[in-house]
Amino acid sequence: NILKVIEQNENQPQPLKGKRILITAGPTKESVDVVRYFTNHSSGKMGYALAQEAKKLGASVTLVSGPVQLDPVPGVEVVQVTTADEMYEAVIDRFEEQDMVIKAAAVADYRPKDAINQKLKKKDGPLVLELERTKDILKTLGEKKDHQYLVGFAAETNDLIHYGRQKLEKKNLDAIVVNDIGNQHIGFQSDENEVHVLTRSGQEKALPLGSKQDIANQLFEIFIEDMMGETN
């Protein structure tokens, strides 16, 4: 019943009360022309689960979301974006006031160099598409950060720990969550996940298969402990 739910919520410890957390989720879409675009298999589920968990733990949560097919998270401010460029602007604009930023979105690394406003006409034979790098949001945050606890995600098919540790160092992160996307049963579209977490402070934990909500819960336990440790 409702009273019980309120009671439970009141009894729920709120270690993130007073904290501002920004989470990014979902894919981005990069236009080739008015019809065609480039994107990726991110469903946004992991980011939305993290936003829900952060809210439950008492934080003020902003979710910067690419185009996804998910219900909004009650009590969480959502900023809708489509392209990598829009996501960059939305995140950088709000970075200063955050205590924690978790970049769970699968932002396009590349976009077509010259998106056209008409529809590309078909030709016989092959076509060469020139792609350019989008701005690296996580790297920019790593360079700008002063007090923020910064978490990245990595999706790897091989050498998970090696590439994860490398990315953590290179982007100046506090923690990184590594997805094994070589494993067909988990990740992107799935409701479940199984990840490795590495922290700057040297922790390395494997979180076994669980719902994305469970994984989100365990991730926050690790981040909060690590963040508190750092400030002591």
Added chain:
Amino acid sequence: NILKVIEQNENQPQPLKGKRILITAGPTKESVDVVRYFTNHSSGKMGYALAQEAKKLGASVTLVSGPVQLDPVPGVEVVQVTTADEMYEAVIDRFEEQDMVIKAAAVADYRPKDAINQKLKKKDGPLVLELERTKDILKTLGEKKDHQYLVGFAAETNDLIHYGRQKLEKKNLDAIVVNDIGNQHIGFQSDENEVHVLTRSGQEKALPLGSKQDIANQLFEIFIEDMMGETN
């Protein structure tokens, strides 16, 4: 009430009774690597509306559908596909026994030449992606057809009638439905549409803005009349 609905359905004329119709709908997805892919803005709504209408008019309907976020159409056989290649196979395999084929799907014209099984590693600077043409389903059907009434769709930003007529001739179609995708208010993701219909027999009709269900209804009126006219 229910009785009234049944009565209406029984009184509904069924000019397509005994006919087999195959309709394609939605986009296709073409992998760049295990994470990234190429697709387009097709929602599948127009194709699903056509399938529903064909069913209502008494036809045996097969819907070959790319990945969409739509509810299945009751009483319609659905064949789910992801890539242009899969759609080609699904349609060609079933072409012989059809009386009418409507290709409403927005099949990718190009796909990455070498999709890779790992995740593409980021590099500094631009990237060149080689694309190759997918097999042209509509053209193949136009070459193979003997008794089938064949309908194509065209999405154009300019010179609608010119490009529509050209495509009708080139692909040996019986009719073509031209969408003006330069008009932001209609088409792809919208529940409404506004189209031009051209037939091989020389008809040219503009169907003004209406729900995709209304448009589907009017399109079948034109196709049925045209098909009957042809066989007389």
